[in-house]
Amino acid sequence: MENVLEAKNVNVFYGDFQALKNINMKFKKNAVTALIGPSGCGKSTYLRLFNRMNDYIDSFNMQGDIMVENKNIYNKEIVVEELRKKIGMVFQKPNPFPKSIFENVAYGLKIQGVTNKAVLKNAVRKALQQAALWDEVKLDLDKSALALSGGQQQRLCIARTLAVEPSIILMDEPTSALDPIATAKVEELIRELKQKYTIIIVTHNMQQASRISDYTAFFYMGEMIEYNKTDTIFTNPQHERTQNYITGRFG
Amino acid sequence: MKKEKIIEGLLKFSALVTILTTVGILYVLLSESIAFFREVSIWEFITDKEWTPLFVKKHFGIMPLVAGTLLTTFIAISVALPIGITIAIYLSEYAHKRFKKIVKPLLEILAAVPTVVYGFFALTVVTPFLQSIIPSISGFNALSAGIVMGIMIIPYVSSLSEDALSAVPKELRNGSYAMGSTRLQTAFKVMVPAASSGIIVSVILAFSRAIGETMIVAIAAGQQPRLTMNPLVPIETITAYIVQVSLGDVQHNSIEYRTIFAAGITLFIFTFILNNIGFYIRKKYREQYE
Numbered sequence: 396m397e398n399v400l401e402a403k404n405v406n407v408f409y410g411d412f413q414a415l416k417n418i419n420m421k422f423k424k425n426a427v428t429a430l431i432g433p434s435g436c437g438k439s440t441y442l443r444l445f446n447r448m449n450d451y452i453d454s455f456n457m458q459g460d461i462m463v464e465n466k467n468i469y470n471k472e473i474v475v476e477e478l479r480k481k482i483g484m485v486f487q488k489p490n491p492f493p494k495s496i497f498e499n500v501a502y503g504l505k506i507q508g509v510t511n512k513a514v515l516k517n518a519v520r521k522a523l524q525q526a527a528l529w530d531e532v533k534l535d536l537d538k539s540a541l542a543l544s545g546g547q548q549q550r551l552c553i554a555r556t557l558a559v560e561p562s563i564i565l566m567d568e569p570t571s572a573l574d575p576i577a578t579a580k581v582e583e584l585i586r587e588l589k590q591k592y593t594i595i596i597v598t599h600n601m602q603q604a605s606r607i608s609d610y611t612a613f614f615y616m617g618e619m620i621e622y623n624k625t626d627t628i629f630t631n632p633q634h635e636r637t638q639n640y641i642t643g644r645f646g
Numbered sequence: 647m648k649k650e651k652i653i654e655g656l657l658k659f660s661a662l663v664t665i666l667t668t669v670g671i672l673y674v675l676l677s678e679s680i681a682f683f684r685e686v687s688i689w690e691f692i693t694d695k696e697w698t699p700l701f702v703k704k705h706f707g708i709m710p711l712v713a714g715t716l717l718t719t720f721i722a723i724s725v726a727l728p729i730g731i732t733i734a735i736y737l738s739e740y741a742h743k744r745f746k747k748i749v750k751p752l753l754e755i756l757a758a759v760p761t762v763v764y765g766f767f768a769l770t771v772v773t774p775f776l777q778s779i780i781p782s783i784s785g786f787n788a789l790s791a792g793i794v795m796g797i798m799i800i801p802y803v804s805s806l807s808e809d810a811l812s813a814v815p816k817e818l819r820n821g822s823y824a825m826g827s828t829r830l831q832t833a834f835k836v837m838v839p840a841a842s843s844g845i846i847v848s849v850i851l852a853f854s855r856a857i858g859e860t861m862i863v864a865i866a867a868g869q870q871p872r873l874t875m876n877p878l879v880p881i882e883t884i885t886a887y888i889v890q891v892s893l894g895d896v897q898h899n900s901i902e903y904r905t906i907f908a909a910g911i912t913l914f915i916f917t918f919i920l921n922n923i924g925f926y927i928r929k930k931y932r933e934q935y936e
Contacts, residue, residue, distance in 0.1 A: 448824060486820065488817050492822070505835075506826065506827050506828075556825070
């Protein structure tokens with residue numbers, strides 16, 4: 396399978412603190428890659444490198460290259476806004492905008508200048524269907540998104556991300572604020588989405604990583620300890636630290 | 647135990663003093679106004695187009711004073727609203743945290759300058775400057791007073807709006823950036839709508855402050871009650887009239903004396919309504935985010 400994303404000799408610092416240490420990693424296309432590890436291991440920082448969301452942190456400093464489709468996204472000529480249209484992100488806490496359900500999903504297209512109502516309507520419908528939310532909200536598109544349940548809000552945020560048709564989706568613990576049933580729905584959705592998208596997901600939930608991901612990378616103290624097929628990581632880890640973490644001995 | 651009781655009593659007393667003062671003010675305001683309206687009908691008060699209680703031929707139409715008040719207030723708001731909101735957006739969406747920490751308190755100093763200083767600033771700096779552009783403008787006018795009052799209330803709009811923008815969960819801003827929005831799009835399409843009730847409250851409070859402002863208009867806007875929306879001529883606001891009569895030598899318990907209470911209660915009704923609208927919006931806003 397093809398690689399779409401690559402980290403080359405990546406080091407990240409927050410002031411004097413080194414958050415990531417010499418990471419080298421390639422991501423497969425149309426696969427779900429899980430990043431696991433104890434809190435503070437750098438996995439969220441790592442995820443946020445791919446859509447340059449760390450840029451807003453004052454003390455953030457990075458060395459190395461992040462290649463997306465063989466282009467270094469930290470090059471000066473890269474337009475961050477364009478990059479983020481290709482690489483979507485779903486956050487830990489559902490963060491719908493205080494607008495209607497329709498306006499939330501149409502947001503990405505509208506800021507790109509799409510005004511044609513039929514186009515918008517179609518895109519919204521398609522995105523909501525992909526996010527398995529359409530049947531629940533099709534009669535309430537004008538209702539405030541804040542009136543939805545937490546699980547629905549998170550699927551709405553996924554739909555909002557899908558509407559601009561990115562190729563890669565970053566997910567930062569997308570189910571940590573959801574109940575088990577809502578979590579199951581989102582996991583089901585992630586499994587379906589990988590047909591069309593490359594997904595990188597940060598999770599604290601070991602079972603989740605084993606259920607939904609094809610590849611898993613284990614991070615510890617800013618280092619990538621082990622990266623392999625998920626089956627291998629969970630059945631036959633090469634490192635003792637990985638073994639200890641996935642069996643719940645620490646972390 | 648005894649000490650506790652004494653402290654509790656003291657606290658209760660302080661609370662009571664505040665309430666009693668308010669009740670006292672309301673009582674005086676109402677009783678004097680009622681006495682006024684026994685002699686002048688409310689109908690005349692509202693519909694008469696002239697306000698000349700100190701002249702031989704007396705007219706008691708409040709509208710010229712209301713017009714003067716609203717005129718200066720609207721000029722002030724049209725200065726403070728765009729500038730204040732621009733500052734708020736800049737501070738919350740663009741500026742570095744360290745810059746914001748320094749500039750926000752500096753801006754708030756604007757509201758701490760004694761208003762009498764603003765009044766003279768309007769009269770001796772802004773008016774001559776305006777006269778160099780618009781030669782026909784009078785030495786006392788609503789425009790100059792309104793502009794300076796607008797500058798004074800900028801921090802009400804900018805600080806409170808900035809607070810409202812900062813109170814929007816940062817996840818919304820990140821969500822907008824992650825969708826590929828620019829800073830400008832994030833500010834106007836996500837942050838301002840999310841903070842809209844707080845921003846509206848800030849404008850209402852600024853409005854209320856401008857309506858009640860006294861010194862600037864008393865010094866720079868003139869003392870000629872005039873039913874006009876022309877900002878270039880002298881006018882008089884409700885507050886300026888109250889100052890004028892309070893400082894003058896009208897007899898106690900005369901009709902002239904009572905006009906200041908009638909004017910005062912009109913002012914009170916305006917600010918009371920505005921503060922309540924602000925309170926209502928703020929309450930609704932809280933419900934939305936908790």
